[in-house]
Amino acid sequence: KQEVTQIPAALSVPEGENLVLNCSFTDSAIYNLQWFRQDPGKGLTSLLLIQSSQREQTSGRLNASLDKSSGRSTLYIAASQPGDSATYLCAVRPSGTSYGKLTFGQGTILTVHP
Amino acid sequence: GAVVSQHPSWVICKSGTSVKIECRSLDFQATTMFWYRQFPKQSLMLMATSNEGSKATYEQGVEKDKFLINHASLTLSTLTVTSAHPEDSSFYICSASGTSGSNGGELFFGEGSRLTVL
Numbered sequence: 488k489q490e491v492t493q494i495p496a497a498l499s500v501p502e503g504e505n506l507v508l509n510c511s512f513t514d515s516a517i518y519n520l521q522w523f524r525q526d527p528g529k530g531l532t533s534l535l536l537i538q539s540s541q542r543e544q545t546s547g548r549l550n551a552s553l554d555k556s557s558g559r560s561t562l563y564i565a566a567s568q569p570g571d572s573a574t575y576l577c578a579v580r581p582s583g584t585s586y587g588k589l590t591f592g593q594g595t596i597l598t599v600h601p
Numbered sequence: 602g603a604v605v606s607q608h609p610s611w612v613i614c615k616s617g618t619s620v621k622i623e624c625r626s627l628d629f630q631a632t633t634m635f636w637y638r639q640f641p642k643q644s645l646m647l648m649a650t651s652n653e654g655s656k657a658t659y660e661q662g663v664e665k666d667k668f669l670i671n672h673a674s675l676t677l678s679t680l681t682v683t684s685a686h687p688e689d690s691s692f693y694i695c696s697a698s699g700t701s702g703s704n705g706g707e708l709f710f711g712e713g714s715r716l717t718v719l
Contacts, residue, residue: 521707530694531710593645
C-alpha cells in the first residue's frame with residue numbers, strides 16, 4: 488500500500504528565506520506526483536505536476552524535483568513571501584490506477600512571517 | 602489551469618436530512634470527476650470516482666447508498682449525502698481532469714464544501 492509522508496509537518500520562516508519541503512513515498516511505481524497548496528477552509532490549488540519520467544518542474548519561484556527510485560520529491564520555494572503561507576500537499580498517482588486515485592501526504596503547514 | 606467550481610461552499614443541516622453538493626468544470630469537459638473527503642487536520646481521502654453516464658465507483662468502506670453520486674453531464678457531478686448524521690460533518694472536495702490522457706493527468710480541485718450536521 489502506497490504511503491506518502493511529508494516533512495516537516497510545520498515550518499515557520501521569516502520573509503525572504505528560501506525553503507524546502509520534503510515528500511517521500513513508499514512505492515516507486517508511480518505515474519506522476521503533484522504538489523498542491525491549500526489555504527484554510529479552501530480547496531486545493533495545483534502548483535506543479537511531475538510525470539514519472541521527469542526530474543523536475545519549475546513555475547515562478549517554485550521548483551519541484553522528483554527522484555522516483557528513492558521515493559522522494561522536494562518542493563523548493565525561493566524568496567518566500569507572507570502570501571506563501573498555506574498548507575502544502577504532495578500526492579502521488581500510482582501506476583496503473585485511475586488518474587483520480589491520488590494518495591496524499593499529511594501536508595506541511597507553512598507560515599512566512601514579515 | 603482549469604477551473605472547477607463547487608456549490609455550496611458551506612451548508613448546515615439537521616440530522617436526518619439530505620444535502621446535495623454540486624461540482625462543475627467551468628472551462629473544460631470532464632468525463633470523470635472525483636469526490637474526496639477531508640477531516641480536520643487530516644489529508645484527503647478519495648471517496649468515489651464519478652463517471653459521466655455510468656455508475657460511480659466507490660472506494661472500500663464508503664457507503665454508496667449514503668453518498669449518492671450522479672454525473673449527468675460532462676460538466677456536472679453531484680454528491681448527495683442522504684440522511685445526514687453528525688459524523689458526516691466534513692469538508693468535501695471534488696476534482697476533475699480533462700479527457701483521459703490530456704494534460705498529463707493533472708487534477709484540478711474545487712473550492713470545497715463544508716458540511717455541518719447538527
